[in-house]
């Protein structure tokens with residue numbers, strides 16, 4: 712029986728001479744693998760649908776042991792991401808995150824999907840500060856999974872933050888100087904300001920948010936470590952963090 716899903720291509724593997732298996736992240740069913748037949752030739756009808764970032768409506772039919780893509784209505788190719796190396800690496804990092812996540816509920820998967828589309832649109836069509844889209848996406852992921860990172864007060868004792876703020880990797884929350892443990896790392900004032908502005912604004916506001924590249928990257932390293940502590944998955948972020 713054929714089914715139609717709205718999905719983004721996360722990655723693909725070449726199979727046989729001209730086929731490609733693609734991992735789709737769909738609104739309706741989360742992540743699913745499907746095969747594109749004869750798609751690697753220049754004249755292939757569905758050749759654009761095999762590229763990562765491609766967002767479309769995929770018609771899938773049961774084949775021999777796998778789902779086969781029989782047609783695609785491309786909603787947004789996000790081709791712009793392949794034409795700017797920095798955007799490309801940041802976009803790849805978004806897909807890398809989705810690739811590592813597993814979904815325990817339809818709601819989780821739905822929220823991640825909606826955020827991914829918003830993130831890709833801002834990344835492809837706007838200019839933002841260093842990794843702003845990626846940082847925001849990570850913060851959203853923590854929140855969707857019930858481990859929101861940003862807080863106005865110490866999550867341990869409830870006191871307002873003064874000079875020193877720490878990220879406690881053990882629980883993935885912000886704590887004060889008195890409550891920090893050996894598993895905590897200090898968050899600078901600049902990093903905290905970025906955390907706050909990205910956590911309290913929508914994707915549409917990202918192009919108006921300005922901060923230093925260096926501080927953005929420092930924060931990204933900490934969020935990546937926090938992701939590893941929460942999900943037990945390491946993220947490479949190729950081209951962004953060496």
Ligand SMILES: [Zn+2]
Nearest residue numbers: 865868887890
């Ligand atoms: Zn405290």
